[in-house]
Amino acid sequence: DAKTTQPTSMDCAEGRAANLPCNHSTISGNEYVYWYRQIHSQGPQYIIHGLKNNETNEMASLIITEDRKSSTLILPHATLRDTAVYYCIVRVLNSNSGYALNFGKGTSLLVTP
Amino acid sequence: DAGVTQSPTHLIKTRGQHVTLRCSPISGHKSVSWYQQVLGQGPQFIFQYYEKEERGRGNFPDRFSARQFPNYSSELNVNALLLGDSALYLCASQEAGNTGELFFGEGSRLTVL
Numbered sequence: 001d002a003k004t005t006q007p008t009s010m011d012c013a014e015g016r017a018a019n020l021p022c023n024h025s026t027i028s029g030n031e032y033v034y035w036y037r038q039i040h041s042q043g044p045q046y047i048i049h050g051l052k053n054n055e056t057n058e059m060a061s062l063i064i065t066e067d068r069k070s071s072t073l074i075l076p077h078a079t080l081r082d083t084a085v086y087y088c089i090v091r092v093l094n095s096n097s098g099y100a101l102n103f104g105k106g107t108s109l110l111v112t113p
Numbered sequence: 114d115a116g117v118t119q120s121p122t123h124l125i126k127t128r129g130q131h132v133t134l135r136c137s138p139i140s141g142h143k144s145v146s147w148y149q150q151v152l153g154q155g156p157q158f159i160f161q162y163y164e165k166e167e168r169g170r171g172n173f174p175d176r177f178s179a180r181q182f183p184n185y186s187s188e189l190n191v192n193a194l195l196l197g198d199s200a201l202y203l204c205a206s207q208e209a210g211n212t213g214e215l216f217f218g219e220g221s222r223l224t225v226l
Contacts, residue, residue: 036215041219042219043117043203043205043217043218043219043220044156044203044205044215044217045217046214046215046216049214085155087155099144099146099161099168099169099207099215100146100158100161100169100171101148101156101158101215102158103148103155103156103157104155105154105155106155
């Protein structure tokens with residue numbers, strides 16, 4: 001699976017949009033971009049995933065550049081409860097070698113009042 | 114519906130001892146994965162089991178083993194504990210073996226003294 005690069009930490013004011021970037025310049029054509037987050041002392045939580053089109057769900061939006069070498073997770077109206085470590089992960093959707101996620105170190109997002 | 118449940122939540126062992134961690138997946142989920150999360154790092158993949166067979170194995174020594182039972186619950190066993198095995202052990206379940214999102218439990222916090 002391709003490697004991802006994320007900033008170590010970011011801050012965001014409550015109520016503003018949080019834009020979390022991720023670089024995955026070596027991504028292959030059949031690899032999806034997944035985002036998970038981990039709130040302190042909890043297990044990781046799935047947020048969203050996509051291949052090349054922008055995706056939106058009730059939690060967030062995922063914007064993938066046309067060349068697919070980078071993406072941005074957008075939390076449209078960040079709340080204090082969104083303070084967490086956010087992981088950008090690239091993997092093949094249906095791999096015959098099992099389903100293993102490479103979490104990396106992620107971005108620690110702090111939402112401030 | 115109950116989420117992924119893990120037991121015990123916390124435990125303390127001494128070097129050289131053995132530990133067994135248990136996981137019950139979400140009802141209807143047939144795949145269970147195990148991850149190790151050392152303080153300050155993202156989760157690292159250990160094993161995946163699907164329909165009671167090992168589907169994937171991460172870069173962990175043979176001291177780590179696991180199995181999945183007919184009811185799809187799972188055990189992770191670690192022999193000859195080392196100080197470096199101190200970590201949060203996360204279990205995740207998913208409906209199928211190679212697709213879909215992972216649902217994580219709260220983890221078992223292991224401290225090796």
